[in-house]
Amino acid sequence: RPSRHLSDIESKLQVSFEFFPPKTDVMEERFWDSIEKLAPLAPRFVSVTYGAGGTTRERTLRMVSQIKKQTGVDAAAHLTCVGASRDEVDAVVRGYKEAGISRIVALRGDPPEGVGKPFVPHPEGYRNAAELVEGIRRVGDFDISVAAYPEKHPQSPDWQADIDNLKRKLDAGATRAITQMFFDNDDYLRYVERVRAAGIDAPIVPGIQPIHSFKQISGFAARCGASIPDWVAARFEGLEEDPETHALVASAVAAEQVIELLDEGVTEFHFYTLNRSNLVLALARLLGRRPS
Ligand code: FAD
Numbered sequence: 196r197p198s199r200h201l202s203d204i205e206s207k208l209q210v211s212f213e214f215f216p217p218k219t220d221v222m223e224e225r226f227w228d229s230i231e232k233l234a235p236l237a238p239r240f241v242s243v244t245y246g247a248g249g250t251t252r253e254r255t256l257r258m259v260s261q262i263k264k265q266t267g268v269d270a271a272a273h274l275t276c277v278g279a280s281r282d283e284v285d286a287v288v289r290g291y292k293e294a295g296i297s298r299i300v301a302l303r304g305d306p307p308e309g310v311g312k313p314f315v316p317h318p319e320g321y322r323n324a325a326e327l328v329e330g331i332r333r334v335g336d337f338d339i340s341v342a343a344y345p346e347k348h349p350q351s352p353d354w355q356a357d358i359d360n361l362k363r364k365l366d367a368g369a370t371r372a373i374t375q376m377f378f379d380n381d382d383y384l385r386y387v388e389r390v391r392a393a394g395i396d397a398p399i400v401p402g403i404q405p406i407h408s409f410k411q412i413s414g415f416a417a418r419c420g421a422s423i424p425d426w427v428a429a430r431f432e433g434l435e436e437d438p439e440t441h442a443l444v445a446s447a448v449a450a451e452q453v454i455e456l457l458d459e460g461v462t463e464f465h466f467y468t469l470n471r472s473n474l475v476l477a478l479a480r481l482l483g484r485r486p487s
Contacts, residue, residue: 198457201483207462210236210479211271211373211400214470215244216254222470226258227265229472234266235486236479239463242271242300242340248278248307252287260294271340272296275304276327280319284327288334298338301327301369310349310418325363332368341365343372343399345386349420358393365397372397373465376404376412376421380455401456404467405449405474407442410435446477453478 197204212233217223230241243258245251255272262270272291276284291299303324306312316322321330324341331337341364344357351357361372377383387399406412409431416423430448434441453464464482466475 196458197460198454204457204462205483208482208484209239209400209463210482210484211238211240211242211465212475213242213244213402213465213467214258216246216251216258217470218254226470229468229470230262230266230268232472232476233468233479234268236476236484237487238268240269240271240298241266242273242298245273245275245302245304247275247305249275249283249287256287256290256294256296259291259296263295269298270296271298271300271338273300273302274327274331275302276316276321276324277304277306277314278317278320280317281321281330282319284321285330285334288331288337291337292335297336298340299331300340300342300373301331301364302342303327310420314350323360325360325367328364328367328369339369340371340373340400341369343374343386343390344420345374345377345382346421354389358389358395361390362393362395365395370397371400371463373400374402375419376402376416376467378404378416378421378427378452379424380452380459383456384459398463400463400465401461402465402467403449403453403478405478406431406445407469407471407474409441409445442474446474449474449478450481453482457482 214226217226241262243255245255259270259272262268274287301324306314321327328339331339343361347354347357383401390399404412413423427448430444468475
């Protein structure tokens, strides 16, 4: 089992951590505390999301610029094209460039009414993530990541359309895809098989979402079309009032997931932190990552 020989894998292992821009002073304190704890694990990058409809534009830029200055860790800014013209989006990209940000996670985004509603592009806007990637490329030479969906994007009519869309994004100039959260590794492994069969060889980095709170994460998962298998749900049943056992189960479930992926030969991982460090810190350690 490769996970028993971590020293062989260590040089290949790449981790990245995703945060969201904090809204209040208290949240900002937790954000920095988590960044400070995770930065010594030498992530490839730390990324900061972009709120629906650009509502966090300034905060995303401020956090990403500050992460680089404060910790020396490379930071990636997410960007969506919801509700903005191409000129407005390009101006944000130029702002990233001027601030010395060299990595972007490029996304279409969702309509303000919610994920399930049809996406209507701004009349002068980019219509999807592939067009956004092309636009970013015109502004500068960024390292671009895009999104991938092991259970298919809820709006993709079929697998062919989904994989064709991924291919367009990569052909437009993205370097890698990061997946939506998933809880059944078979979904991810089957997806990677489909992607490779379509001739795509870019890294498909699994997005790992530790289940800090089953209630909260199952809500997120339902909204973005990720399913939680019954056997995962059963492990958390009845633990709403027992945070200690819940936390232990959450770490065991996530540990099982990453170790299994490692044993399948996966060496790149993206963690959705929700601005908390404890579980992710433990998982990165299980992958052999230690503070440097
Ligand atoms: P796209 O790749 O453009 O595709 C979305 C759908 O449209 C697909 O079903 C595709 O088949 C279809 N489609 C695309 N182009 C065409 C075409 N030409 N013709 C027909 N159909 C087409 N959201 C945020 O608001 N902020 C964030 O910071 C954020 N970060 C994320 C990070 C990751 C790693 C992931 C996985 C998701 C993130 N999201 C974020 C959510 C994302 O915005 C949504 O999942 C959104 O619904 C789709 O974005 P996309 O970039 O995958 O879209």
